[in-house]
Amino acid sequence: MLDDIDRRLLRHLLADPALGVSALAVRAQVTGAVAARRMDRLRAAGVLKGIHAVIDWAALGWTVEVSLRFTLDKTVANAFDEFLAAAREVPEVLDIQTFLGRVDVRLSVIARDMAHYQQIYRNRILRLPHIADIEALVEVAQIKSAGNLPL
C-alpha cells in the first residue's frame, strides 16, 4: 500500500513529470536513495506504468483534432472487440476509450488539415465495423489538462 512518502513523490512528479529522481527527492524532502527506492517499488507494483514523451502533433503540422463518439450495433456479438481491433489499425487515432453510458467508444483522431480529415473520416473511420451512430466534437481549448489527482 501507498504511504505518505509515495503520495508526496507522486504529487510532485504529477506536477512536473520531467523531474529526475534527485530533483524529485529534493522537492519531496527525502534522500535521493529513498526516492530512487520508492520509485522502483512503485514501478514494480504497477502503480507507475510508465513515463511517456508528449508529442505535440500540431507542431508537426497535424493541426486538426476531432473527438468522435460512437454508438455500436450491440446486436452483433463481437461488435466491441472487432471495432477496437480495427480502430487500432488506423494510425491517426491517438486515443481509444470505451464507456458505460450513452456513448460506447470515443476516438481522438488527428489530421493535417480539414481536407485530410475528410479523407481519413471517409476512408478509414466510416469503414470501421458495427457503427450505429457517430457524433463529432471539436475541442476548442484545454482549460485544465489531465494529470492532477487528489492524492
Next chain:
Amino acid sequence: MTPDATDRALLRLLEQDATRPASSLGRALGLSQPATWRRIQRLEAAGVITGRRLDLDLEKLGFGVTVFLGVKLATKGRVSLEDFERAVNAIPEVQAVSLVLGLYDYRLRVVARDLTDFERVLRRRIMALPGVGDVEANVLLSEERRPGPIDLL
C-alpha cells in the same frame, strides 16, 4: 520541422519511455550518446516534444471510477465562462476540462474512489457550479493511448 527516419525512430522510443537515457537510446539507434542528445534537444526546441506524461494505475491508487461529464451551461450570457472555469478548476476530483464545440459546452474528466464517492462529487461539486445545466455522464471502462502517425511524418 520535418523529422528524418532517425528522428522518427527516436520519437517512437521516447513515446514508449521518456526516461530512457541518451546512451541507451543511442545504442538502439546506432548513434553516439552526444548525437542522440543533440537530436532530443532539437525535437524539444522545435516544440515537437513538449514534456512528459505519467501513466498511473488509477485503481491501484484508490480511484476506482473515472467518469467523463458533458456539461451544458444553462444560462449562457448571464453566467460568464470565466466564473464557471474558475470554479471547475478548483475541484480536486476534476482531472481535465476542455471547451468543446458540439453537443455540450465543456467536457470534464472526473476521478472518484467509487460510485458512491462519484455521487458525492456530482451532487456537492458539479451540480453546484455556477451556470451548470444539463450534465451527461459516461463511465470510463477502458482507455488506450496510441503512438500516433509517427510513420507518416
